[in-house]
Amino acid sequence: MSDLLINDAPAPGTGAGADAQALANSGQGPAFLPDFKDSTVGTMGIELELMVLDRLTYDLFPAAPDILRVLDKHDKPWVHTPEITTSMLEVATSILSSFDEAERQLEHIRATVQHAAFEVGAAIAGGGAHPFQKWNEQRIYPKERYFASERKFGYLAKLFTVFGMHVHVGAGSADEAIRLCAWLTQRAPLFIALSANSPCWQGEVSGFCSSRSNVVGAFPMSGILPSEIRSWEGFRAHFDRLAGFGIVNSIKDFYWDVRPKPEYGTIELRVLDTPLKPVYAAALAVYARELCLEWAGQPGRWPAEDSRELYIWNRFNAARDGVEASWIDPETGTPVPAAQAIRADLERLARRSTDPDFGKACAVIEELLRDGGQARWLRRHLERGGGMNDLARMASEIFEAPPGEPAPTA
Template sequence: MALEAFKPSDALTLGVELELQLVSTHDYDLAPQAEDLLRVLRNHSGAWDVKPEITRSMIEIGTSVQRRHGPLRAELLDLRQQLSDGARKLNIAIAGGGTHAYQHWSAQQIFPTERFHYISELYGYLAKQFTVFGQHVHVGCEDGDTALWLLHALSRYVPHFIALSASSPYVQGVDTGFDSARLNSVFAFPLSGRAPFCTTWDEFGVFFDKMTHTGVVQSMKDFYWDIRPKPEFGTIELRVCDTPLSVEKAAALACYLQCICRYLREERPFEPSEDDYLVYTFNRFQACRFGLDGDIVDPKTKQRTKLRDDILRTLARVDEHAIDLQALDASRLIRDSVFDGNDASALRRLHAQGEPLPSVVESAARRWMGLG
């Protein structure tokens, strides 16, 4: 199977996907009611999309193509309202967060589609353990060469998005010690991690042909890379974020990415190289394990600093781009998150105050649904 042509799209346009938890309002465990909720939402108003995910206790929503923070935030708020109204009809709630705090993977049910059954047959129990919840952000690119350049240039900023979005400290009732335990589940898949260092679409096509001829992959969907090109959309897709606890945070993360992309494209502060990936796995682990308190090593200078300081410096560098993109409100929310802590910290604070984990999940659901 040959790699499809890269479909041009307007530069720096945005699309956001959120994988969301469906929880029972009785015990706040995951509820296998995706089919019911999809039925209720079949005639929703709005340009956004809602569809199933790999297990029946998940759904995925996707925004329309957006250009600015204000309209993106407004669409996510409308989406939240309609999803929340639909969930209440079924006596369930909807929550963000990268993992459910105490669900057991063995109890999950694969959603009945051909692709999800294929994944389950191929990956065994890993498919059910993939009941984790992420935010994906698409950024428009005008051609494949630009997309690959931007993909590799963004590699040094991947820890920013892991640390800022981290909201998965608990797995099966245990504090894992990680701010983002979700990415450990993703990393278990053999085609996860970083994309190969291809710098042109033709070169990437050669790589793709080699992979398909081995029979290991059938399409781009089989790659679970942290950032991957999506030729059918004309985008690159950042996949490392946990689903935040609020849609406001989701919109801010997307526009922080948009600002960085504009800064990279217009100022070209460095040229990406294969050597950038020498510290990639270390930086990624630090962000997953320690969140904003993790270390990050600059692949060019080899200097080591705290992630929260690197984010603040980056916010200062992209400030003028945030102004041009009308994203200052998003930048302010990101800056506040650096000082106030990420969502993993917020969940841990609730538990430390004596809230049992079901109450922590209830609080997360109320927050995502705009109830508190």
């Protein structure tokens, strides 16, 4: 995530504790959990993990190091970083506060990264999982942190060549971050449903709208914030206990669906497939931001006691059925269609939002709900006789299409 997300605080990698943090992140030093930085409630940032594709075969292409070198030459308000394998790259926005800001910066990212990829003979795409890549063919990016991950997790490190969108929302304070994490975790399956666009896995139709969502569960620290943790002090005690066993070294070792990110002063929603179009990313991020602003306006209120089994069931349904999933409201215990819950959220949030373009974001989300969502659009291509290579090509052309230009449809 871009250092610009931090408000009135040293950027990660500078200042006191930076060396300890870097060593902990790499797994080479003692465990380290930084203090929670002050932040402005409702600021947001967006991370996108993008596919790097061969322009001829549309298989994954290990050209991320070359693209990153081209991007190094650009002066820009956002950042680019490598990811665990060389067919992935990550981009992260600066601080954003509205749908319009997010849409404009994500379009700048799209155009800049696309041009850089073209220079090295590659294409880029959104999507949560490449439809036909083989995990054993991927190459670990030459960085000690990623080699350490490979040593620790074995083949899971290459299996983790999946592509997600992470949304950071400023929490204001450490204790508030834990409370907002608890609330946003309840809604996380709705974001899985809305973003689901990875119906294929390793060359096969998976039977899931988001095959990506099943990969992270193999990691030992996946899951959700334990419901008994209700303060930063409680989270720090949890961290220290796990660190004492050698299970975690840093916040990066928590693969939770929603986690606090103390060095940024944010909470981080991590469940989304990378959207097929940048504007979808902007709309989904604003939805998460508006929910957090609503909960921030209800100080001291906590969600109903969380049932881990209920969350797992909601998550499974969302990954399998996408926007056509059923969702059990944890507050009422009532099963409702996920699409109905999302529309109810948007209608309620629209009445209180101060974002002048929130209505545009709602219209984009309505598009994501239409005709079965992104996963159904891709499946329709296969049902009409299209192949996996064409599916990857189509996803790339959808992502690379500038606003206003028609993109291919399934």
